[in-house]
Amino acid sequence: MHKYLILILLILSSLVTSAQQEVEMADTMRSEGKIYVVVAILLLILIGLVGYLVQLDRKVSKLEKRLSEKK
Template structure:
């Protein structure tokens, strides 16, 4: 569905105005929790947990891709066997 040009202009203007109206005020002191974690050296625990989660997700996706690839091969082989 394509929008005519007359409808795109007000939508674009609304989008641009809403970004400035809803923007948060900058924090001059920084984020207190992050500063505290950095000071205590616990920020590395947070980084390690996030890295472990992302690694787990990537490993899961790779395994899933391999399993789907094997199933696709089996389906192709069965189709070629039935067509002969």
């Protein structure tokens, strides 16, 4: 029990120290305006994935409907 308490305290202390560090890359990208490009690309990828999943769901639904009609 004592070991687990020490482990939890060490993990919490490392989280506190890492939370106080600044992320230089994000600040640099934000100051240069490049962060918006990154966000736009991520949104484009997510929209593409959602569109693909919707299309795939429609195809699977059609196949399930055909399969149920044959039985």
